[in-house]
Amino acid sequence: MGPLHAAVYNVDEDRVRQLLTEGSDPNERDEAGFVPLHWAALRGAAGDMQPIVRLLVDAGADMNVLASTGTDSVLSWAVESGSVAMVVLLIRCGVDVNLPASGVTPLMRAGATGNVIIVNLLLQHGADPNTRCGSFNAADYASHYGYAELASELLRIQHAV
DSSP states (O other): OOHHHHHHHTTOHHHHHHHHHTTOOTTOOOTTSOOHHHHHHHGGGTSOOHHHHHHHHHTTOOTTOBOTTSOOBHHHHHHHHTOHHHHHHHHHTTOOTTOOBTTBOHHHHHHHHTOHHHHHHHHHTTOOTTOOBTTBOHHHHHHHTTOHHHHHHHHHHHHHO
């Protein structure tokens, strides 16, 4: 993990600011293929990442970058972390709420976690409940992971769209 990645992971706003001022690339990948925003999204539940995300975005970080393997988006990590604040922040910064990674959309990941608040946030900001990756949509993911009530609501919304 490079210095900027580590500073983001450790929620060290001052160090992030310093490294960016010194010219660190906000889109540089670490050895696993992740950019600093991936770590910010994942660590959104660990501390106040809003100032750090804003620093990265202001420095030119790509909100819609995928890991070099194509398996993870910044928003998908935020959804999986369960950080409502991070999801809201990423949406406000212009992230694509329908960007698939690993064959699933953020709404599908939210359905799989059963996080109704994040599901609703994504829907309110344009997530498409009818999107299918392979044979499955968000309602299918919610149902598969045991969130029957959420799956029913997503099906209802699907039919209304």
